[in-house]
Amino acid sequence: MDSVSTAILLLLLGFVCLLLTLNSRGKGRLPPGPKPFPVLGNLLQLRSQDMLTSLTKLSKEYGSVYTVHLGPRRVVVLSGYQAVKEALVDQGEEFSGRGDYPVFFNFTKGNGIAFSNGDRWKVLRRFSVQILRNFGMGKRSIEERILEEGSFLLAELRKTEGEPFDPTFVLSRSVSNIICSVLFGSRFDYDDERLLTIISLINDNFQIMSSPWGEMYNLFPSLLNWVPGPHRRLFQNFGRVKDLIAHSVRDHQASLDPNSPRDFIDCFLSKMAQEKQDPLSHFCMDTLLMTTHNLLFGGTETVGTTLRHAFLVLMKYPEVQAGVQEEIDRVVGRARLPSLEDRATMPYTDAVIHEVQRFADVIPMNLPHRVIRDTAFRGFLLPKGTEVITLLNTVHYDPSQFQTPQKFNPEHFLDENRSFKKSPAFMPFSAGRRLCLGESLARMELFLYLTAILQSFSLRPLGAPESIDLTPLSSGLGNLPRPFQMCLRAR
Numbered sequence: 169m170d171s172v173s174t175a176i177l178l179l180l181l182g183f184v185c186l187l188l189t190l191n192s193r194g195k196g197r198l199p200p201g202p203k204p205f206p207v208l209g210n211l212l213q214l215r216s217q218d219m220l221t222s223l224t225k226l227s228k229e230y231g232s233v234y235t236v237h238l239g240p241r242r243v244v245v246l247s248g249y250q251a252v253k254e255a256l257v258d259q260g261e262e263f264s265g266r267g268d269y270p271v272f273f274n275f276t277k278g279n280g281i282a283f284s285n286g287d288r289w290k291v292l293r294r295f296s297v298q299i300l301r302n303f304g305m306g307k308r309s310i311e312e313r314i315l316e317e318g319s320f321l322l323a324e325l326r327k328t329e330g331e332p333f334d335p336t337f338v339l340s341r342s343v344s345n346i347i348c349s350v351l352f353g354s355r356f357d358y359d360d361e362r363l364l365t366i367i368s369l370i371n372d373n374f375q376i377m378s379s380p381w382g383e384m385y386n387l388f389p390s391l392l393n394w395v396p397g398p399h400r401r402l403f404q405n406f407g408r409v410k411d412l413i414a415h416s417v418r419d420h421q422a423s424l425d426p427n428s429p430r431d432f433i434d435c436f437l438s439k440m441a442q443e444k445q446d447p448l449s450h451f452c453m454d455t456l457l458m459t460t461h462n463l464l465f466g467g468t469e470t471v472g473t474t475l476r477h478a479f480l481v482l483m484k485y486p487e488v489q490a491g492v493q494e495e496i497d498r499v500v501g502r503a504r505l506p507s508l509e510d511r512a513t514m515p516y517t518d519a520v521i522h523e524v525q526r527f528a529d530v531i532p533m534n535l536p537h538r539v540i541r542d543t544a545f546r547g548f549l550l551p552k553g554t555e556v557i558t559l560l561n562t563v564h565y566d567p568s569q570f571q572t573p574q575k576f577n578p579e580h581f582l583d584e585n586r587s588f589k590k591s592p593a594f595m596p597f598s599a600g601r602r603l604c605l606g607e608s609l610a611r612m613e614l615f616l617y618l619t620a621i622l623q624s625f626s627l628r629p630l631g632a633p634e635s636i637d638l639t640p641l642s643s644g645l646g647n648l649p650r651p652f653q654m655c656l657r658a659r
Contacts, residue, residue, distance in 0.1 A: 197549040199244060201235035202226065209237025211387070219383050220533050223247075224562060233546050239387040241268065243536065243555040247562040249569050249593040255537075255545065256558060256600035262543040264601035267536025267555035270389035271377050271399075271645075275406040280458030281605065282466070285538070288450045292459060295451075296605060299435045303350050305609055310350075311508050314613055317345050317355065318505065318620045324358060325625065325656055332630055332653040335479060340367045340472040346613060347467030347606070351460055352416055353431035362412055367468065369405040374469045376402055377645040406461075413460050417453075433460065467606050469646070470530055471613050474596075476649045477528035477638075478521070478618055481576055483629040483654060484636040488578065489622065492517045493659070496623050502659075506619035508612060514619075515588040519581035521614050525596040527576045527638075529647050532561035534598055560595055569593035576638070625656040 202210045214222040214236075226234060227247035235244050246252050255263045265285050276283045281292045304310035321342040338358075344367055345355040356363035376382050381399040385392045392399055417433055426438045436456045443449035482489040495516050500506045511518055537556040542549060550556075565573040569591060570580050583589040597604035604610070621627075629636055630653055640647035 197547075198235045198242075198554075199231070199233045199546075199548045201230050201237075201245075204237035207240065209239050209241070211239060214238075220559070220561060223533075223557070224559060227559065227562065233548065241387070241555065243267070243557050244550060246556060246558045248559075249563045249566040251546070252558045252560070252563050252595070253592065253599070255556065256598065256602070259543065259545065260600035262539050262541060262545075263537045263556060265538030265540045265553075266602070267538040267557075268386075269535055270386050271382055271402055274389060275403055276458045276462075279455050280462045282462040282535070283458075285540075288455075291450045292455065293605070295436075295439065296432075296459065296463075299432055300350065300605065300609075302435075303432065305350070305606075310346075310609065311612060311616070313349055313355075314346055314616045315505055315507070315620075317342055317349075318616055320345075320358070321617070322620060322624055325621065326658070328656055330655055330657060332655055334651065334653050335476060336371070336472070336651075337367065339475050340371060340468060342617075343472045343475070343613060344370075344464075344468040346609065347464060349431075351432045351463060353420075353434070366409060366412060366464070369409050370465055370468050373402055373405045373465075374473075374646055375648060378648050382645060409461060409464070410457055413457050413464070417456065417460075432463070436460075463605070466604065467609065471610050471617075473530050473646060473648065474525060474528055474610075474614060475617060476652075477530070477647075478524045478614075479627055479654060480636055480638055480649055480652060481524055481527070482622075483627050484633050484638060485576065486633055488520060488576075489627060492520055492619075493622050493626070496619055500619070500623065502623065506616060506623060508615065510619070511615055515582060515586060516578065517619060518588045518615070519578040521618060522581045522591075522594060523576060523578045525614070526564045526570070526580065526591075526594060528640075528649070529561050529564050530596065531598075531645065532559070532564075532647050533645070534558045534560050535602075537602065558598075560598070563593050563595050566593055624659060626659055628655040628657055630655065 202213050204210050205212060213226070223236065223245055224247065226236065227245065232248045232251040233244065233246055235242065237243075246255055266283055266289070269283065272283055278284055279288075281289070281296055284292060304313070321338065324338050324342075341358050341363060344363065348363070349355045376398050379398070381397050382402075385399045385402070417437070420431075420433045420437060424434055424437055426441065429435045429438060433456070436451065436459070440449075440451045440453070440456070443451050482492070495514050496506065499510055499513050534557070537558065539550045539552060539554050539556065541552050543552075543554075544550075563569075567573050570593070571577070572580075581589050581591060597607040597610065636652075637650055639650075641650045
């Protein structure tokens with residue numbers, strides 16, 4: 169190595185050390201954690217192919233609150249029900265910021281309701297909650313939409329005529345139509361090219377983000393922007409969905425009646441018109457596109473994925489499936505579809521659905537949070553801007569909260585009188601200020617879809633029930649069930 173190369177290398181090393189030194193200042197009193205290496209952080213102690221398991225194991229060594237360096241990112245990790253509850257619920261305001269998530273941020277640029285911060289997030293959330301409620305979220309009117317869509321789904325399922333099929337796409341189309349009707353004003357036919365494209369793009373992105381490629385992109389986005397791989401499709405897919413939304417927005421603009429809004433897009437466009445003279449307004453076209461995308465993505469993938477987990481569980485444990493069907497027959501009968509009013513008198517079914525959500529743990533690591541001010545937490549001082557990862561899997565599998573956390577057990581949500589029992593450690597939609605906007609809608613969909621399907625059909629695996637593998641295919645952003653086929657037998 170010549171003297172020039174040596175000098176350059178020494179300068180680079182000095183620059184890295186300077187960055188690390190500067191980065192170490194102003195840390196407050198952060199919780200302890202594994203010692204990081206320059207640039208790589210703690211990646212050598214973590215399995216990039218299973219970051220969730222690695223972070224969970226570190227919590228057993230360093231406790232329920234510890235600091236870890238994910239490459240150049242320094243984050244505080246919270247593990248277990250008590251720590252997560254104290255942060256997201258008891259100190260919800262302090263932990264209400266949104267942390268970095270490059271696979272989304274590099275598309276949204278911090279815009280839209282899910283990934284914005286500060287006043288923009290507060291204004292968008294308040295507006296979106298009100299508009300979604302106006303269009304029936306959590307009310308009887310949205311139940312009627314779900315029941316109607318459920319009837320279309322049952323008709324599609326009958327077409328399988330007992331033959332093996334993969335339920336992924338048919339479930340996604342039906343579930344997506346619910347949020348589409350709120351956002352765009354109407355449902356799509358199941359063979360509509362726009363709906364099929366949206367489902368395909370969202371499913372593909374959810375799989376990539378839940379894979380090692382998605383995890384690695386979140387750690388080293390600048391590097392992976394130059395590396396070939398399936399992660400490159402993420403932003404192509406995002407862009408195509410954005411284009412489809414933009415096309416619908418243009419159609420809405422051409423027929424907009426401010427006095428008679430038809431859907432979420434109409435309401436947002438009217439708000440944009442009202443505030444067009446305000447240079448500080450948060451209501452602009454890009455915000456509309458990103459917020460609509462956030463709601464569409466969240467309202468499509470999570471419920472469909474949970475239903476697929478439920479199918480696997482019910483086929484693996486036929487006695488549980490039979491118990492739910494017995495309750496449906498006793499409470500509802502066969503002459504009508506189940507309704508939300510039935511849920512109060514169907515404790516076993518409600519417990520099974522809750523246990524599916526707990527056990528499947530579809531979003532196990534939650535989206536990252538950020539403290540919005542210097543925050544005292546459990547004897548430590550987290551400086552303003554500190555990123556926080558909450559391991560929801562450790563909440564749902566906390567042995568202090570669930571008697572047999574590693575097993576599927578509906579008894580977790582039943583008391584000694586066989587009545588439904590709530591659990592404070594049930595957080596499939598997160599908790600606190602960043603609670604999922606569509607929680608009430610998702611809960612309605614899960615109950616109405618699953619009971620309608622089990623009222624009409626029995627679920628049958630292609631092999632022996634005991635051979636069904638419930639471990640997820642991947643655990644990044646989401647816990648994806650392994651691909652499977654099944655058969656439906658009419659009851």
